Amino acid sequence: MARAWLAPTLLFGPALAWSIAAAAGLAWTATDTAAWADLERHGDPVAGSASCRGCHPQQWQSWHDSWHRTMTQRPETGRVVAAERALVGPVGPVGPVGPAAGSGRQRQAGVLAPFAGEQLDYGGFRATMDRGDDGTPRVVVQRLDDAGDQVVGSPVLDVAVALTVGSHRYQQYVAQLGRAGGDDSELWRLPVAWHRAEQRWIHMNGAFVEPEGEVGSLPDYERHLSRWNDNCVFCHNTEPVPGRSDDWPGFRTRVGELGIACEACHGPASVHLERHLGNPLRRLLASADPGTDGSIANPSTLTPARESEVCGRCHGQRIAKDIAAVMRDGDGFIAGDELASVSRPIFADSTIAGAEGLEHGRPFAARFWPDGTPRLSAYEYQGLLLSPCWDPAGDDGLGCGHCHDMHGATPDGQPRAGRTGEGACVSCHSPDTLGGAQRSGGHGGHGQHVGAVDCLDCHMPRITYGLLEGMVTHRISSPDPAALLGRADQPDACTQCHVDRSRAWAAESMAALNLRSSPVDPSAAQAEERVASRVVLDLIGGDPIQRNLAAHALARPGATGSLEARMAWIAEGLEDEYPSVRWFAWRGLRSLVEQLDVEQVEQQDRRAALLDELQQFDYLGPIDARVEIITRVRALLGPGPLADHPELHEQLAADRWALAIWIGE
Incomplete structure (x- = not known):
């Protein structure tokens, strides 16, 4: 009988013993409160994203594939930079770099632009982007002669690229130079950038909302040659410290890690590593219940308010509580802190x-x-914060993580799975309580816009400008065009899609669909809306942001109105005095022309001619060259908006000078 138990005991005994020991170890580890207690991490060193990879390979990979990682890079590698608190300056990792592996002319991974001798003429100056003998990207700016053909005099700027900033829509470049009484510890963003989608160089004056400068004026050309150490460093790096103080000259800037890395959202991980690296049982328990470990912050386990403040630190322009302290030592904020303890968000009345x-x-x-x-x-x-879904108490309501997932599968916008379009709303709102317009035969399921309209179009319309794009607003609201009748200072959700309609029409349609809105007073409508749509009036007479968004709306998929009418209208923006408006008009018109029916023989030649003209059009080019192309484009498209009402057109265009704005950041 004893022999019958011998074989199973020898076979399974060690495994059983190990299982009992492991269970005992897990039980002991789980009840060891000191092993899970909250630890003070303010001021702790950053461990670096590379240290996270071993235990969190999937999360590390999703971060590595994101635009956050490439927010700031050194041009010689494009890889994750070592995370010691290195000084970013003349004695730190930023400076002249050697050639990429294999060849001094080889394109580096972190640099999107070719830097192969390209030139950009703008504002009376020529920027040449090339490489030094060692392969380092360089930017040289020289003044042009009066004819705009030849460079004259010594370079006004001749620098090596030390850092790249951004890589999603356009990539900016930063160089090390002393300026305005500063010293070589200062890093400055250069006035040219590489646009990723269009694969071309742009001047930063053409990316922000402001009119052209004076041709030949160096101050105007260098308007956006801005210092990185006390500006860009904050929202494009992990644990930034500007290092500016009256106690020493210049800057002693340092960052925990270049770019937005793991510890920007989770806080310093040094003590987390000390707690877990030598204890596999503790790591196992921590992964099973990530909210119990006090050595690291997990935004997904925070309240919606605390979680959103992790994002709001960068995605919400703010004013530091103690500016001098932040300029010297950084804000000291880590995930889980109350953001208001170090800064306040900027609002219109701030x-x-x-x-x-x-x-x-x-x-x-x-x-x-x-x-x-x-x-x-x-x-x-x-x-x-301005949305009705936000809970000021912070324990309930909407947070950034409801719609966004930093470790999701889609880098663009980082949407949470199933939370795009109406999916973002039905996770909180029952579908039975939504869709009043759909039930009334309007949007969504039964009307003319089947599949073209979702919740975001009405409740988070594209009335935000940034990075040469029209973006959704993050203030959730219900459309109410009737409340804006008689006003021309703000777009409404309805006419951003119904680009061929007036605001009065939108207000009356809301009432006809039995949708909640302000009382409709037809007499309050502007007289000019009888002859042009709200978006067309914005394109001609709105302020620069309204004009940007109007051109963007005219070219959006699903916009109402005929293709021919929208092409004729949007071409108006090619003549604008603001480069950003010309950009939207040029890009939008090109996309509309590409939709022309090529099966019609007469349209084939017209389409080809228009695309050829638009290929030659440079929204930053000399005005004489632009006017010649616009004249030919207008001949192919026919009369522009308000052609039958020239006095109104002239009045709107003249009045917009009083609406001029300058917004650089």
């Missing part, structure tokens, strides 16, 4: 010391629509 005399004491008002809704990107957090 003020800052020293700016009392600017814009009637409201220096930030131009960044918001009259109702307080942000109209620029990098204010997404403010949009959330």
